[in-house]
Amino acid sequence: MGPKKEHYSTRYPDVNLKVYTISESLRRHLYIFKTTTGVFSYRKIDLGTQVFVEHMEIPSEPSVLLDLGCGYGPIGMVLGYNSRESDIYFIDKNRRAIWCVKENIKINLPNARDRMHVRAGDYFEALKDQSVRFDGIYMNPPLREGRDEFLRVFNEVPKYLNEKGFFEFVIRKKMGAPYIQKYFQNEFPNDQIDVMVKRSGYWVFHCFHGFG
Numbered sequence: 001m002g003p004k005k006e007h008y009s010t011r012y013p014d015v016n017l018k019v020y021t022i023s024e025s026l027r028r029h030l031y032i033f034k035t036t037t038g039v040f041s042y043r044k045i046d047l048g049t050q051v052f053v054e055h056m057e058i059p060s061e062p063s064v065l066l067d068l069g070c071g072y073g074p075i076g077m078v079l080g081y082n083s084r085e086s087d088i089y090f091i092d093k094n095r096r097a098i099w100c101v102k103e104n105i106k107i108n109l110p111n112a113r114d115r116m117h118v119r120a121g122d123y124f125e126a127l128k129d130q131s132v133r134f135d136g137i138y139m140n141p142p143l144r145e146g147r148d149e150f151l152r153v154f155n156e157v158p159k160y161l162n163e164k165g166f167f168e169f170v171i172r173k174k175m176g177a178p179y180i181q182k183y184f185q186n187e188f189p190n191d192q193i194d195v196m197v198k199r200s201g202y203w204v205f206h207c208f209h210g211f212g
Contacts, residue, residue, distance in 0.1 A: 013038025013096055026053050026078050033072055034103040036096045040071045049074055049140050051202045052170035056138055058082045063135035072100035075138050080109045080116060089117045091126045123153050124160060133162045139169040147176055167207040177203040
């Protein structure tokens with residue numbers, strides 16, 4: 001029998017632990033990230049996240065923002081650096097990812113740690129004992145697990161948004177971006193979804209204010 005395959009969304013990945021350090025320029029700023037085996041795209045930032053980060057909407061006013069399924073935290077780090085009066089939440093079920101996020105906050109946002117909130121758990125279950133609501137929720141969903149998992153989370157999002165909040169996410173076209181667009185339009189006919197950009201096979205979506 002070959003080695004057991006472990007997905008990066010496993011709570012406790014059963015793979016040998018090895019720590020890496022990678023660097024990436026995102027929105028004209030250089031970030032240093034600690035990553036580990038068992039965490040998504042640990043050798044370099046994946047193309048979908050790169051496309052998403054370069055085009056996501058970042059509020060200029062103080063806001064409460066969430067990097068949902070954050071991995072080692074590149075989306076949230078960029079939000080924290082560029083929206084300097086906002087509170088940033090990071091959620092992931094993978095305990096190695098959570099360790100990486102905490103280390104990466106120390107490296108990239110050492111003077112903003114009071115604004116950074118790291119939670120371990122299965123998506124919104126990590127907030128079950130809190131009443132926090134968000135002005136923006138951002139996500140690069142793990143569609144390799146299947147579309148149903150993302151749609152489950154997708155339908156929970158409105159409950160965690162402020163009245164004028166929005167939800168942004170990135171999906172590869174061949175992984176179902178057109179299907180997700182049609183699903184939203186059918187399930188939320190009174191709300192709006194916009195494809196902000198199509199680049200390198202990825203679609204970046206923005207669910208407008210009033211979603212849900």
